[in-house]
Amino acid sequence: MLQNYFTMAWRSLLKNKGFAVINIFGLSVGIAFTLLIGAYVWGELRVNQSLKNADNQYILQSRWKDPNLGFELGTIAQLPKTLKEVYPTLVANYYHWDGVTSNVSKGDKHFRESIQVGDSTLLKMYGFALQRGNAETAFNDPFSAVITPSLAIKYFGSTDVVGQTLTIENFSGSKHDFTISGVLDEPARNSVTSVNDNNHSNIFLPEKASVFLGRNLTGWNNTSLVGYIELQKGVTPAQLEAPMRHLIKENAPQQISDNLTPYLVPLKSYYRQANGGTVNKMIYTLSFIAFFILLMAVINFVNICIGRSSSRMKEMGIRKVLGGLRKQLIWQFLIESTLLVLMATFIAMALYLLARPYLSDVLGKPITGLFAFPWYFYLLPFVFAVFVGLLAGIYPALVLSALKSVDSLKGKLTTVKDSVLFRKALVAFQFGTAALVFIGAIIISQQVDLFFGKDLGFKKDYIVYAQVPRDWSKKGVQKMEAIRYQLAQTPSVSSVALSWEIPDGGNGGPTQIYRQGTDPKQALTTQGLSADNQYALTYNIPMLAGSFFSPVYSAIDSAKVVINETASKALGYKDAGDAVGKQVNVAGITTPFIISGVTKDFHFGSMQESIKPVTFLNVNFTAYYRFFSVKLKPGDAQKSIAALQQKWSSLMPDAPFEYHFLDEALTHIYQTEIQLKKASYIAGLLAIVIVLLGVLGLVSLSIQKRTREIGIRKVLGASVVGIINLFLKDFLAIVIIAGIISCPLAYLIMHSWLNGYAYRISITGYPFIIAIATISLLTVVLITLQTIKAAISNPVKSLRTE
Known part of the structure; x- marks a missing residue:
C-alpha cells in the first residue's frame, strides 16, 4: 500500500511538472542557503572548543581607564x-x-x-x-x-x-x-x-x-x-x-596600577566576543537572514500546495466514488507533499556542495564540508522534510478528504476561496522580508562605499608597502635610510618613507605629551607614530602649519615632534600655527621636544572610531621601524612593481619583497563590513527570487481558477490590458502594504547598525525607493508575462473550462 502511495504521488508530480519545479526549486534554494549559513555558524562556534580542558582555559584582557594607554588584548x-x-x-x-x-x-x-x-x-x-x-x-x-x-x-x-x-x-x-x-x-x-x-x-x-x-x-x-x-x-x-x-x-608602576583592570575571558567564547563582538554580530545577522529566507521558502511551498488543492477536488470525488477511504486520501496528500520536500532537500545538498567554496570565499571563513558534521546532524534535514511536508499537506488532506463525493465532483469549495486572504497575507510577509533585506543591503553598501570613497586625509592611491629587515639601532636606521634614498631614485617611484606604522590602525602604543611647564599628570595620551621625514610626502598628508620635520634629515629633527590637528586643540592651542615652535614633554623622556608642524586630521584606523590625537616621533630618534611605504608614479603598476622588486633585490638580496597595496590594508580593516555587504546582497537576491517564485505559483493558480471569468470578461469587451490589470491590482496592493510595514522597520534596524560608527552615512529615501521600486517592477513584469497568454486566448476555450 505504501508503495502505491509513492507511485501515485510521483505520477501526480509528473502531471503537474510546472508547479512541482517551482515548489522544489524555491524550497531547495532556501534550504541550501540555510544549511550553508548553519555550517558557517557551526564552524564559528567550534573555534577553541577542541582545546584541552577548554572549559577552564581563559585569556587575560586589559581594561584601561584611558583606552589610549594600552591594548585590550595585551596583558602585563x-x-x-x-x-x-x-x-x-x-x-x-x-x-x-x-x-x-x-x-x-x-x-x-x-x-x-x-x-x-x-x-x-x-x-x-x-x-x-x-x-x-x-x-x-x-x-x-x-x-x-x-x-x-x-x-x-x-x-x-x-x-x-x-x-x-x-x-x-x-x-x-x-x-x-x-x-x-x-x-x-x-x-x-x-x-x-x-x-x-x-x-x-x-x-x-x-x-x-x-x-x-x-x-x-x-x-x-x-x-x-x-x-x-x-x-x-x-x-x-x-x-x-x-x-x-x-x-x-x-x-606594577603606579600609572599602570591606577589605570589597568585585568579580567578573564573564557577561551570558548573569546573568539566570538573579541573586537567588539564582530563575530557574534555576524553570526546573529546571518542567522536572522537565513531564518527568514527559509521561512519565505516554506511559506511559498505551503502556499502553492494549499492553492493547488482546489484543482484536485474532482480527483478526490472520483476516488471516493470508486471506494477510496478518507485515511487513504489523507495519506496520499501527506506523502505527496513530504516527497516534494525530500526532493528539495536532496537538491539543496547538491547546491550546498556547489555553493560552499563561493560562500566560503565571500565570508572569508572556512565552511564545514557536507560530510564533516556529527552523525546526528544528518537527521535534521529529514525531520525538517517530514515537518514541512505535514505542514503543507495537512490542510488539503483534512479538508478535501472530508468533502462529500457530490461536492467534490462539482469542484466547489468555499473554504479554499476563503483561504486566499490568508495566503496573500503570507505573500505580503515575503514581500516585506525581501524589501527589508534589500534595503539593508543597499545601506550597508553605501556605508562601505563611504569607507573607501571618503577623504581619509591622505592619498592611498599607488602606494605599496613591504616589511624590511630589522636592526633597531641608529646604525640600522641609517642603513635603511640610505636604502630608502636609493629606492626613491627608481624612475617609477615618486617617494619612499621608512616607518613603524602604515595607516591601518596598528600603532606603536600610547605616547603621552604635555606642554612645557604644565602638570605631567594632565598629560595628553596620543597615538605614538614613528616615521621619517618623507612620511607626509609619501602619503600626501596636508600640513596645517609648520613642516613635517625637515625635507632632509638633520640631527635636530630627533628633538622634534609633529602632531595632528586634534592633538593641537587638545593641548590648548586655538590655531595650529600657535603650536609650531612650542616645547612639549614626552612622558618618560627628560629632554623636551619642539613641535615642528601640525598635520590636518587624517583617518589612521577604522571609521568606527573618531580621529584620535597623534604624535609623530622621528624614526632616527626612536630607532624602531617595520615598513617601507612606496609611492609609485601613475602608469603601469605591474611594470613599476617589477622595477621596484629588481632594485629591492639588489639592495637587500636576503630580504623577501612581500609587498601589498595600501588598498589591501584598508580592505582588511573593513573586512567584516565587506563580508556582510556581499552576504546581504546574496540574501537579498535569494529573497527576491523566492518571493517571485511565490508570485509565479499563485498567479498561475489564480489564472487556472479564473479561466472562465477571463473568458466572460473578454466576451463583454474587456481589453488585454484590462485583464492584466485585474491581476496586477491584487499583487501591487500587497507590495505597497508590505513596503509600508517594512520601510520603518528597516530604518530602525539600519539606524541602530550605523550607530556603531563614528563616521556614517545619513539614511535617505534612496534605498527604500530603489528596493520597493525594483520589487514592484519585477512583480509587474512577471505577472504580465504570466497573464498575457490567458488574456489573448480565444474566449470560447475559456468558457469551456467548466
Missing part, C-alpha cells in the same frame, strides 16, 4: 606566571607569548614569517600534538623551533624535518640557525596559535629565544604580551579578581 608580561606561582590552588597552568615577524631563510628561500616566542607549556597546556618530534623536549634548547606542517612543506617539501635548521634574523640584523624539534599536527582553529585574523603563527620558539631576538617576556611595566591561564577545576574567574588586583598594586 609578569602576571600569568606570577598567578601560577603565588596562587597554585587557583591557577593550574599559564602561557604567554610575544608575537614578532622576521626574515626566515633556508638556502635560497627567504620569507617573512609570523613567530611566537613563548613558554614551553604551549603543547601540554592545550593538547597540541606533534606529527614529528618529542613534545616533552621540543622547547628545551633556546635555539629550537616547532613549526606547522604548511611551513615545513614550504621550506623543505616534506614534514619529516626534525633535526633540520631554519635561519632566523633578529632585530639587530644578526642571524642564527634554529633546529626544528617538532612539527605540529595541523591544529583546529583556535585563539592560541592564531589569536586573531591578523595573526597566524607558523613558528614557535622557546622563551629563552627572546634573548637572541632582543625581546622581553618579563616585567611589570611590559603590557604588550598576550597571556593565558588555565584555572583549577571548580575555580571561577571572579575568584581571581582580587588576587590580580593585589599583584598589580604591589608590583
